[in-house]
Amino acid sequence: MRRLLIAGALAVLMIVPQTNALAEEAEFTPAQLKQIRKMFEEWSKQQKMDEPMGGGMPAGAPPAPPSQGSEMPSMGDTTKAQPRYGVDFSGGSGLQGGRTIYAKPFVKVPKTIIGGYIDFSLTRCQGGARDCRETLEFDQERFVPFFYSQVTDRLSVAAELEIEHGGPQSNQSDGDVKIEFATIDYRFSDWFNLRSGVILVPMGRFNLVHDSPLNDLPLRPMVSRSILPSTFAESGLGFFGTVYPTQLSKIDYEFYVTNGFDGRNGQLRDANGTRGSRGSLSRDRNENKAIVSRISVSPVLGVEVAGSVHHGQWNDEADVYNGEEHNLTLLAVDGNLQRGPFEIQGEAAWADIEGAGIYTTVEGEVSRQDADDSNRRTVLEERGSRYEVPQSMFGYYVQLNYHFMPQAITRAFPSYFGQDSTFTGIVRWGEADTNTDSDFNPNDEERLTLGINFRPIEDSVIKFAYTFNQIGPTLLNDKYNPGRTANGFQFNLSTYF
Amino acid sequence: MGQHVVLSLFLVVSTTGCAVFSDAPPLTVKTSCSPEQAWEAALAGVSQLKIDDKDKEKGTITTEWAVMESGQLAGVFQRDANRERARFFLVLDRLRDAVIISVRQAREYFSPMGVQSQSTRWRRMSPLAKEERRVIQQVSNRLKEDGCAILP
Numbered sequence: 001m002r003r004l005l006i007a008g009a010l011a012v013l014m015i016v017p018q019t020n021a022l023a024e025e026a027e028f029t030p031a032q033l034k035q036i037r038k039m040f041e042e043w044s045k046q047q048k049m050d051e052p053m054g055g056g057m058p059a060g061a062p063p064a065p066p067s068q069g070s071e072m073p074s075m076g077d078t079t080k081a082q083p084r085y086g087v088d089f090s091g092g093s094g095l096q097g098g099r100t101i102y103a104k105p106f107v108k109v110p111k112t113i114i115g116g117y118i119d120f121s122l123t124r125c126q127g128g129a130r131d132c133r134e135t136l137e138f139d140q141e142r143f144v145p146f147f148y149s150q151v152t153d154r155l156s157v158a159a160e161l162e163i164e165h166g167g168p169q170s171n172q173s174d175g176d177v178k179i180e181f182a183t184i185d186y187r188f189s190d191w192f193n194l195r196s197g198v199i200l201v202p203m204g205r206f207n208l209v210h211d212s213p214l215n216d217l218p219l220r221p222m223v224s225r226s227i228l229p230s231t232f233a234e235s236g237l238g239f240f241g242t243v244y245p246t247q248l249s250k251i252d253y254e255f256y257v258t259n260g261f262d263g264r265n266g267q268l269r270d271a272n273g274t275r276g277s278r279g280s281l282s283r284d285r286n287e288n289k290a291i292v293s294r295i296s297v298s299p300v301l302g303v304e305v306a307g308s309v310h311h312g313q314w315n316d317e318a319d320v321y322n323g324e325e326h327n328l329t330l331l332a333v334d335g336n337l338q339r340g341p342f343e344i345q346g347e348a349a350w351a352d353i354e355g356a357g358i359y360t361t362v363e364g365e366v367s368r369q370d371a372d373d374s375n376r377r378t379v380l381e382e383r384g385s386r387y388e389v390p391q392s393m394f395g396y397y398v399q400l401n402y403h404f405m406p407q408a409i410t411r412a413f414p415s416y417f418g419q420d421s422t423f424t425g426i427v428r429w430g431e432a433d434t435n436t437d438s439d440f441n442p443n444d445e446e447r448l449t450l451g452i453n454f455r456p457i458e459d460s461v462i463k464f465a466y467t468f469n470q471i472g473p474t475l476l477n478d479k480y481n482p483g484r485t486a487n488g489f490q491f492n493l494s495t496y497f
Numbered sequence: 498m499g500q501h502v503v504l505s506l507f508l509v510v511s512t513t514g515c516a517v518f519s520d521a522p523p524l525t526v527k528t529s530c531s532p533e534q535a536w537e538a539a540l541a542g543v544s545q546l547k548i549d550d551k552d553k554e555k556g557t558i559t560t561e562w563a564v565m566e567s568g569q570l571a572g573v574f575q576r577d578a579n580r581e582r583a584r585f586f587l588v589l590d591r592l593r594d595a596v597i598i599s600v601r602q603a604r605e606y607f608s609p610m611g612v613q614s615q616s617t618r619w620r621r622m623s624p625l626a627k628e629e630r631r632v633i634q635q636v637s638n639r640l641k642e643d644g645c646a647i648l649p
Contacts, residue, residue, distance in 0.1 A: 113578050113609050115571070148609035158614040181615060200615045211611040240617050247586045247601055252617040301621050459572050459610065496572040496610050 116145040117496045119212035125488030129445070129469050130226075131219050132488055140166050141492075142212060144180065154187045159198075162231070179281070181233050191241040195256070198281055201232040202254040202294035203308050204347045205334040211496075216401055216424050217451045218463045218492035222432035223395030226273030226445075227349040228332060234258035234290070235281045252296040252306075259283070260290025260312030261328050266361045268314055268328070269387040270435040271443055274351055277314060277328075288313035288325070302338040307331075315355060326355030341403045348396035356391035356437075360384040390435035397430030420458055426451040426465070439473060444483075446470040460495035523588075523601040524626075524633045530645030532556075532589065535596035538643065539587045542600070542636035546585065556589030562605075571610050580607045582619065585632055595648055600632045 121139045128134035146160040159182035165175035183197040202208060206224040209215070210231050224230040238256030245251060261268065262285050263277035279285075290312025298304040310330040334347040361384050402425045410417045428449040435441040451465030467490065472483035528535055539558055540551070547561040567579035583604045590597040602624035608614065637647055 113576075115574075115576075115578070115610055117611055144611070146611050146614075148614050156614075158609070160611055181612070183615065200612060202616060208616045209612060211613075214612070242617050242619065244603075247603065250621060254617065296617075298621060301623060457573070457575070458569060497574060 111151070112147065112149040114145065114147055115497060116143070117211055117213050117494060118143050119492060119494030121218055121493075122491040123218070123488065125467065125469060125486045127469075127471075127484055127486035129447075129467075129471060129486040129488075130222075132467065132469075132486070132490060134486075142494075144211070156185045156187070158183050158185070179233070180231050189241070191243050192239060193241055194237075194239050196237040197235070198233050199236050199238070199256050199258065201234050201256075201258070201292055201310065203232060203292065203310050203330055204228045204230075204332040204349060205306060205336065205345070206230055206347055207232045212492070212494035213459050213461055213496045216399075216426050216453050216461070216463065217428060217449055217465050218490035219449070219465070219467065221347065221395075221397035221399075221428065221430045222445050222447055223347060223349050223397055223430060226275060226432040226434055226443075227351055227393050227395040228330065228347075229273065229275040229278055232278060233281070234260065234279055234292075236289075236292075238292075248300050250298045252298075253294070255291070255293045257289045257291055258312075260286075260288065261314040262286070262316075263314035263328065263389070264316045265381075266359065266385070266387045268353070268389055269359075270390045270393075270438070270441060271387070273393060273432070273434045273443075274328070274330070286313050286316050303336075305333070305335040307333050314353070324355065326353070328353050343401040343403070344399070345401075346396065346398040349394070351393035353389060353391055353393075356389050358386055358388055360386050388435070390437060390441075392436045393432075393434045394436050395430070395432035397428055399426060399428040401426050416456070418456065420455075422455050424453050424455070426453070442472045444472060461493075463490070463492040463494075465490045523586075523599040524629050525597050525599040526633050526637050526640070527595055527597045527648040528640050528645045529595050529648055530640060530643060532591050532596055534640070534643050534645055535589055535598055538636050538639040538645075539589060539598050541639040542598075542632045543585055543587065549584070556591065558585075558587040560585045567606060567608075569606070569608075571608060578609055581605065581622070582607070583624070583628065585629075587632075587636075598633075598636055600629050600636070602629050602632075 119142050121141050122136070123132045123139065124136040125132035125134065141164065143163045144160050145163075147158065149157045151157060160180035161177070162180045163175065163177050167175040167177050169175075179198050181198050181200040183195050183199055186194040188194070200208060204224060206221060207228055207230040210220065210224070220230060234256075236256045236258030238254065240252070240254040242253075243251050259279045259281070261274070261277045262279040263274075264285070266276075268274065268277040279290075290310060292308070292310040294306055294308035296304055296306035308331070311327060313325055314328040315324065315326045329352045330349060331352070332347060332349040334345075336345040337343065361381050363381050363384055403422050404425070405417070405422045410421070426449070428447075428451070430445075430447050430449075432445045433441065434443045446469070448468040449465050451463060453461050453463040455461045467488060469486040469488075470483055471486055528538075530538075536553055536556070540548075543558065543560050546563055548558065549561040550559040551557065562582040562584045564580055564582045566577055567581045569579050570576060571578040581604060583602055586601045586603070588599045588601075590599070604622050604624045605619040606622045607619050613620075640647060
């Protein structure tokens with residue numbers, strides 16, 4: 001009897017862990033179990049392949065041609081990648097991240113990625129420019145957490161929350177917290193998808209790639225601050241997609257309807273460019289929706305040209321009742337060419353504004369955003385002040401990049417310079433004129449920037465640049481309206497994390 | 498003045514860009530076998546991928562996009578968040594006494610990191626020659642199995 005009890009207890013002890021294991025296994029769906037088996041088989045196969053060949057292969061020898069009966073193309077076998085398991089080879093246009101159970105999401109919430117970027121700068125421009133002050137100063141410019149969630153194979157959510165200069169509760173309350181974009185995408189096919197939310201306005205190329213770690217210079221192009229006010233986001237709804245006319249070509253399009261600009265009470269003026277008149281994300285004050293669209297054509301790999309337009313009313317309802325509906329139309333063209341280590345990119349933008357003239361601000365409490373892009377806030381306008389709404393604005397930039405990585409440095413300091421490390425030399429020339437009809441506009445800017453940066457990996461960058469700035473009238477040697485220079489340097493560290 | 502310079506530069510770059518920046522020629526294999534055998538071999542070359550479109554008369558095969566993890570890891574934490582997708586185009590050219598099968602890959606990249614998840618999402622990148630070579634090799638293997646000669 002006692003023997004039976006002991007045997008029974010042993011049997012229970014042996015079975016219970018198995019039962020737990022089965023219970024754990026039962027948490028996987030059949031598809032997941034199949035995936036796990038497939039992963040294990042691939043892993044076993046890889047282990048065998050990784051075993052050193054007899055005699056070894058001399059370093060630098062060309063790879064042997066595949067033998068007859070070699071395996072089918074192992075998609076995703078990129079040159080940089082180690083084999084990754086849990087890769088799903090399904091067709092279709094959906095992002096498969098949600099399906100790959102071992103896709104290592106950033107946090108333990110399946111299908112959701114949480115990351116961000118940070119950038120920090122040190123700048124000084126003698127005389128001071130809009131985006132580079134006169135004093136030598138450290139600036140915790142941006143801390144931007146972002147979220148990406150693949151809710152289903154077709155539905156995704158993405159957002160960036162920007163905390164600038166330490167946020168509004170920082171020591172001097174001179175920071176900012178705002179949504180950069182927050183969109184819900186529903187994908188039907190490559191050529192037609194819906195998007196709604198706070199949309200990154202597709203005006204020009206820079207606004208769509210404005211994250212600091214993606215850019216090679218510390219300061220943004222002036223045209224992308226004054227004329228196309230990056231970061232430019234609006235509440236709206238629309239669709240986007242891609243068509244492939246030929247094997248080598250690609251056409252991307254985006255079309256959205258948004259709340260549009262709000263240029264009332266001095267927000268749209270030559271001193272601000274269009275920057276101060278970016279509209280509310282919650283209200284359409286003039287009940288007139290704006291339309292925005294961008295079409296980008298890439299005839300072959302390495303070449304992309306695009307055109308974009310934004311059209312809508314900028315003044316308020318009261319003016320409409322008076323029969324004065326004034327529209328603001330932005331037009332932009334941009335291009336990007338890449339060939340080997342060279343890259344040339346540029347962007348040009350025009351603003352055509354109806355209702356140009358001299359205005360006076362309304363007294364009382366008004367919403368105000370400073371020209372240097374500090375906080376939008378409500379201020380008391382004790383008496384009206386005069387300002388000018390220009391008829392047109394224009395700006396552009398052209399930038400040449402050269403990517404290089406001396407092999408001698410890589411060999412000498414392998415722990416600092418990996419295979420993804422690269423240096424980039426940059427030259428950028430740009431102009432922004434917020435009132436093209438005036439030769440005396442003190443807000444004209446011309447800037448030559450020389451820069452160099454180092455990327456230890458693609459997503460992290462250390463930048464240094466020197467800018468030569470000319471601000472104010474440049475065409476006339478007018479002693480009453482002299483231009484001024486504001487040369488200086490910028491240092492910036494930024495990285496995705 | 499500045500506007501005219503910019504417009505001129507844009508027009509010059511956009512029109513000459515295509516001429517200067519042409520893609521590399523596709524990988525090819527030339528065989529003496531019949532068009533029927535070449536067609537079957539071409540299909541065999543991409544048999545493990547879903548076919549999006551095929552036209553035997555025109556001699557074209559296009560596979561669907563296959564999505565995979567990217568070799569480019571994301572952020573300083575080097576996470577597996579980025580994706581790539583690729584598809585193949587196979588074209589059969591019938592000559593008088595031979596058939597040329599050409600293979601070209603289109604490849605795109607997606608990153609959920611910040612603004613890269615926006616716009617139209619997928620961005621073009623260079624095809625992987627290694628994968629194109631493997632498809633060509635698979636087609637060649639099938640041709641040899643069928644007793645076809647591979648011509649130089």
